Amino acid sequence: QVQVVESGGGLVQPGGSLRLSCTASSMIFNIDDLAWYRQAPWKERELFASITRTGNTAYSDSVKGRFTVSRYNFNNSVNLQMNSLKPDDTAVYYCNAIVHNSDRSPRREYWGQGTQVTVSS
Numbered sequence: 262q263v264q265v266v267e268s269g270g271g272l273v274q275p276g277g278s279l280r281l282s283c284t285a286s287s288m289i290f291n292i293d294d295l296a297w298y299r300q301a302p303w304k305e306r307e308l309f310a311s312i313t314r315t316g317n318t319a320y321s322d323s324v325k326g327r328f329t330v331s332r333y334n335f336n337n338s339v340n341l342q343m344n345s346l347k348p349d350d351t352a353v354y355y356c357n358a359i360v361h362n363s364d365r366s367p368r369r370e371y372w373g374q375g376t377q378v379t380v381s382s
Contacts, residue, residue, distance in 0.1 A: 262286075279343045280341065283341070295336075295339040299350075357370055
């Protein structure tokens with residue numbers, strides 16, 4: 262069963278903008294963090310943005326100032342607003358929902374299937 266789904270990928274010109282969304286199933290309770298990863302062909306996966314359940318955000322140097330994450334829908338969804346896109350931003354973008362460990366269950370992660378973002382003229 263698919264529990265995390267990304268959407269909004271596509272082709273955009275350099276300098277353009279794109280908005281991605283990630284929605285986790287309501288059956289996943291108490292998501293702590295929602296993180297965005299991306300992976301270009303022949304390159305390692307990169308964590309570039311995350312947001313906690315309290316709204317704290319973190320960005321990698323490669324996207325800081327250009328990308329913005331926000332959380333909504335009872336903290337089970339996250340938007341990724343990407344501005345000033347560059348060809349180097351071309352990658353498959355993945356959403357990762359993280360539930361921290363507790364006295365009731367261990368730490369869990371839920372990955373989306375990814376959405377392709379291509380920045381090209």
